[in-house]
Amino acid sequence: MPSKLNAVLMFTVAALIGSAAAKPIVVGGKLDPEAQILGQMIYLTLKDAGLEVTDKTSLGDTGVNRKAILAGEIDVYPEYTGNAVYLFPNAKIGAKQAGNSGTIYGLARQLDTKNGITWLRPAAVNNTWVISVPQALATANKLSSVADLAKYINGGGTFKIAGSPEYFNRPDTMPAFESAYGFKLKPAQELILAGATPPQAQQAAANGTNGVNAAMAYGTDGTLDALKLVALKDPKGAQAVYQPAPIIRTDTLKANPQIAEMLNKVFASIDQPTLQKLNGQVALEGRSAQDVASAYLKSKGLLK
Known part of the structure; x- marks a missing residue:
């Protein structure tokens, strides 16, 4: 009898885990051209990998996306490392820390761990x-x-x-x-x-x-x-460094660990001149963020 009960419990747990894994991954995003492009890169990459994905990349500003990811209403969106200064006001991050790309990323990643959010690899750009x-x-x-x-x-x-x-x-x-x-x-x-x-x-x-x-x-x-x-470059770090990085709910990442490698590859491919060019294609040429993101990812062999 105990063995049958254990079998039923194991089946139930497995079913629940399978159900959680099958839940659509919701991609959020901000409204400016750059955020839209980066959000579409995340969305298209996950979709191309065969994952079930919901596009909410036009969700709203930083505050809206932040509340949504903390509430589990979205699973992943592109955020900027420099925003750690006001996302974590109690940390009292100083100008020297905020102006160092490695330091501010490390602080953002560390401080968000307790919130169940994982910061993946940032792009080597600075939107400051x-x-x-x-x-x-x-x-x-x-x-x-x-x-x-x-x-x-x-x-x-x-x-x-x-x-x-x-x-x-x-x-x-x-x-x-x-x-x-x-x-x-x-x-x-x-x-x-x-x-x-x-x-x-x-x-x-x-x-x-x-x-x-x-x-x-x-x-x-x-x-x-x-x-x-x-x-002009800012070698003394007078301004906070704002590197874009995918941030994802840790539970979502645990259920889909392959996401980290996929998105890390995408963001590792982006440099400052590239992102400026992509932004211009949306802001100046009037192309859609999804078209720009798709063409870029395909050019890098990151989309099938």
């Missing part, structure tokens, strides 16, 4: 605040980093940058650059555009509007290459 300048200015004055720019400005070089009020007023944006690299902009060197987006500021720099020859930007903006602008 940067200073962009026209290629001609960079070439003529040998500007490749903010350190080079500081020497140029302190040496009397002509400089005027366009940006939003947030870009100039938040302590972790332009003031952080000034503090880390030892320069201070005068009011006349700032063109503050209320409500401006990075592409609008970059357009001003590309066209020399009102004497502007620099603009706020994100490191992976697709408009930079199209407008012949250069994103």
Whole structure:
């Protein structure tokens, strides 16, 4: 009799495990072009592997996706390592930690373990605040980093940058650059555009509007290459590093351990110029994020 009972229990447990494994994997995502592309890469990769997948890559902003994954409403979505600064406020992550790619990734991964979330491999890109300048200015004055720019400005070089009020007023944006690299902009060197987006500021720099020859930007903006602008490097880590990585519910990963290798390969293939180009195909050419993601994955042999 005990043996029959054990057999029934084992069958029930096996059935439950099989049912959990067969549950569709829900892929979430944010709304901007880059997040849409990365979300589609995750979705298409899992679908191509024969897994049952539900596409919710247009779910909402960071807060919406965060609540959804904690509640088990979605299983995986692309998140940025730098967001650990406010996802885990009690950790009190400092600027030095946030500016180091390995450190901020390690902290994000460690701090989310207790939440049942696993951070997979991040892409070798940094979607963070940067200073962009026209290629001609960079070439003529040998500007490749903010350190080079500081020497140029302190040496009397002509400089005027366009940006939003947030870009100039938040302590972790332009003031952080000034503090880390030892320069201070005068009011006349700032063109503050209320409500401006990075592409609008970059357009001003590309066209020399009102004497502007620099603009706020994100490191992976697709408009930079199209407008012949250069994103200056931040060797001192004045800004937090925002590397995109798939984050997945640990229970989902345990049920489908092959996902880690698949998504790690995808994100390992992405570098800064590549992501800028892909972003531009959506933002400037009007292509769908799914088409762009599919074409890229196929070009890398990552889709059948």
